[in-house]
Amino acid sequence: MNMKSSTYRPFLVIALSMLVILLISAGTNEKSILDADKTLFQLLREYGEPVPLNYIEQIDPALAAAGEGIVKEGHGHWPDGSNSGRQSKYFVCTDCHNVDREDPILSDPDPEARLQMALERGIPFLQGTTFWGMVNREGWYNGDYYKKYGDLVTNTRDTLVNAIQLCATVCSQGRELNDKEMEAILHYFWSLQLTVGDLNMSQEDQEKLIQDELDPEEKRGIIRSYYMTASPARFVDPLPRSERKYGVLGDASKGKVIYEQGCMHCHDPQRNITNLGLEDAVLSFRQLNRNMSSTKDMSIYEITRKGTYSIAGYKPYMPHYTLDRMSDQQIEDIAAYIKQEAKKK
Amino acid sequence: MKALIFLSILSITISSAWAQSDSTSSEALPAFSTFSSSRIVNGHSFETHPARTMDIRIMHRFGDIDGDNGGIHTLYGLDNSSDIRIGMDYAFTDDLMMGAGRSKGGGPLREVYDGFAKYVLLRQTKDGSMPLSITVLGSAAFTGMVSSTDSSDVTFFSEGLHRLSYTAQAMIARKFGERLSLQLTPSFSHRNYVASDDVNQMFSLGGSMRYKISKVIAINIEYFYNFEQDRTINGVMVYDPFGFSLEFDIGGHIFMLDVVNSTGIGVNQFIPYTTSNWADGQYRIGFTISRPFKM
Numbered sequence: 001m002n003m004k005s006s007t008y009r010p011f012l013v014i015a016l017s018m019l020v021i022l023l024i025s026a027g028t029n030e031k032s033i034l035d036a037d038k039t040l041f042q043l044l045r046e047y048g049e050p051v052p053l054n055y056i057e058q059i060d061p062a063l064a065a066a067g068e069g070i071v072k073e074g075h076g077h078w079p080d081g082s083n084s085g086r087q088s089k090y091f092v093c094t095d096c097h098n099v100d101r102e103d104p105i106l107s108d109p110d111p112e113a114r115l116q117m118a119l120e121r122g123i124p125f126l127q128g129t130t131f132w133g134m135v136n137r138e139g140w141y142n143g144d145y146y147k148k149y150g151d152l153v154t155n156t157r158d159t160l161v162n163a164i165q166l167c168a169t170v171c172s173q174g175r176e177l178n179d180k181e182m183e184a185i186l187h188y189f190w191s192l193q194l195t196v197g198d199l200n201m202s203q204e205d206q207e208k209l210i211q212d213e214l215d216p217e218e219k220r221g222i223i224r225s226y227y228m229t230a231s232p233a234r235f236v237d238p239l240p241r242s243e244r245k246y247g248v249l250g251d252a253s254k255g256k257v258i259y260e261q262g263c264m265h266c267h268d269p270q271r272n273i274t275n276l277g278l279e280d281a282v283l284s285f286r287q288l289n290r291n292m293s294s295t296k297d298m299s300i301y302e303i304t305r306k307g308t309y310s311i312a313g314y315k316p317y318m319p320h321y322t323l324d325r326m327s328d329q330q331i332e333d334i335a336a337y338i339k340q341e342a343k344k345k
Numbered sequence: 346m347k348a349l350i351f352l353s354i355l356s357i358t359i360s361s362a363w364a365q366s367d368s369t370s371s372e373a374l375p376a377f378s379t380f381s382s383s384r385i386v387n388g389h390s391f392e393t394h395p396a397r398t399m400d401i402r403i404m405h406r407f408g409d410i411d412g413d414n415g416g417i418h419t420l421y422g423l424d425n426s427s428d429i430r431i432g433m434d435y436a437f438t439d440d441l442m443m444g445a446g447r448s449k450g451g452g453p454l455r456e457v458y459d460g461f462a463k464y465v466l467l468r469q470t471k472d473g474s475m476p477l478s479i480t481v482l483g484s485a486a487f488t489g490m491v492s493s494t495d496s497s498d499v500t501f502f503s504e505g506l507h508r509l510s511y512t513a514q515a516m517i518a519r520k521f522g523e524r525l526s527l528q529l530t531p532s533f534s535h536r537n538y539v540a541s542d543d544v545n546q547m548f549s550l551g552g553s554m555r556y557k558i559s560k561v562i563a564i565n566i567e568y569f570y571n572f573e574q575d576r577t578i579n580g581v582m583v584y585d586p587f588g589f590s591l592e593f594d595i596g597g598h599i600f601m602l603d604v605v606n607s608t609g610i611g612v613n614q615f616i617p618y619t620t621s622n623w624a625d626g627q628y629r630i631g632f633t634i635s636r637p638f639k640m
Contacts, residue, residue: 089397089639089640090639269377269378270377272395272398275596275597276596277378279378279523281523282523283523283524283557283559283560284560286559286560287559287560287561314597316639
């Protein structure tokens with residue numbers, strides 16, 4: 001037996017060595033060249049980026065907490081214990097906006113990928129873009145938002161505080177934010193800025209940044225190619241009745257996610273955001289199913305694309321989903337889920 | 346007798362639901378929107394409005410549809426109004442609501458000002474760990490009418506306190522799935538001044554249900570059994586209040602089309618003072634409009 005073992009030993013050593021070599025070669029040698037925890041703005045600053053308006057270098061945790069309160073609860077607690085008072089009696093910011101990462105690839109605002117991420121992270125699927133990384137954008141109320149708000153968006157497109165103020169007074173139908181509240185919100189938003197690690201930059205591009213071959217502007221261009229400096233906003237009309245598939249080609253499982261993490265985010269009666277309470281129950285699905293072919297706002301095809309408007313006597317309204325926030329296929333997915341649930345006894 | 350059977354069935358149903366709550370699949374039982382509104386027909390539901398909501402509520406009851414005072418000559422009661430109440434409720438928190446209103450007055454008492462406070466003690470939960478919702482209510486009413494000069498009359502007020510009456514209620518409710526909700530309402534009424542053949546204090550038990558036909562339309566039924574049966578007020582027979590309504594929840598507004606025998610609207614009115622009898626055609630249509638505003 002001993003003779004045989006010693007005969008095979010060289011082969012075993014060779015086989016093991018080959019296995020180790022194979023495993024090493026199958027792995028990657030990549031490592032982050034840049035500090036992943038560095039803020040995106042700090043990185044851009046190293047390549048000559050000018051300081052933006054409303055930049056906050058040192059975030060005050062107490063002010064950021066007050067800002068977070070205003071954003072999430074509609075009012076914030078100041079460090080002295082006093083309260084900011086309610087900003088709007090209808091909405092809070094997080095009724096329409098997330099405060100977490102919602103796109104897996106920051107340069108690609110794909111609603112399908114966003115839905116998958118919403119499912120995985122248990123976050124809402126909403127009309128407004130996330131506040132996470134909002135201070136790293138360079139434009140707000142972009143694209144077709146001019147069609148909805150007209151000249152109101154003119155001074156919001158390059159100035160964040162104006163965009164926040166428009167959101168406070170028009171979108172949430174509340175009062176204007178005072179300077180102290182605005183400062184608190186900015187501190188909170190700057191606490192949600194992107195870091196280098198969030199960009200998932202390739203090693204090749206990271207190397208380009210530390211080498212001297214490119215000029216600073218080109219380097220900033222490389223960095224910017226990894227995230228959206230302005231969220232696209234394409235308004236589209238509701239699908240005409242002749243083009244609606246009424247869920248035939250829809251994926252009901254995806255529709256369920258949109259219904260529960262999108263529609264119900266506001267229409268859950270317990271949240272008391274809207275007068276139209278929906279339940280995850282058959283009577284709600286039957287009502288939605290009955291109205292699906294309508295050309296009025298009770299049809300999911302209409303309401304998702306048009307939303308509603310604030311009117312005299314009833315100020316709160318539903319913002320619509322742009323094509324970049326919900327695809328036509330996703331509306332068919334909701335239709336498929338509604339039809340499936342409406343059939344249940 | 347029929348009333349006792351009805352209430353017994355309701356009690357057994359609710360108590361059996363309590364007993365089963367741990368073993369059934371209670372995930373499907375929503376713990377919210379047990380009733381669409383804070384009223385069922387005339388009486389209160391266990392529901393309160395969400396915090397900082399003001400509800401403007403207009404209730405109207407027409408005259409008798411049939412009987413001596415009804416028929417075609419009053420267009421089945423539409424020519425008359427037996428009671429009208431305009432009131433406002435305000436929810437200070439999700440659990441505490443107070444309200445006040447003024448009624449024409451549908452019983453012997455007229456010009457009625459009423460107020461109430463309502464507090465939710467327990468709420469039914471989705472997971473079945475709490476199978477019932479329970480709310481308590483205290484209500485008081487004051488009549489501002491001119492006192493009768495006839496000392497035997499129920500409206501003869503020799504002192505101000507005689508104008509007051511009170512009701513205390515507990516509302517025990519449960520939602521059975523999406524369509525059906527039931528409520529039991531043990532009540533205690535106290536009136537400071539009553540006719541010589543009447544009683545100052547009285548217990549009653551209400552039984553109510555809501556059945557949703559669709560997302561928008563529901564049927565409500567409400568009955569109060571007074572434990573002081575065969576009661577009279579100055580010789581006029583008193584009956585148990587019974588009514589039903591067709592409820593339209595049209596998103597922001599609740600509209601109810603009611604059919605009731607009671608002429609009065611508030612709990613201090615319709616529970617002790619219903620002298621109209623369904624069997625004599627003394628029932629009427631009415632409507633309720635509720636419009637909540639966020640404040």
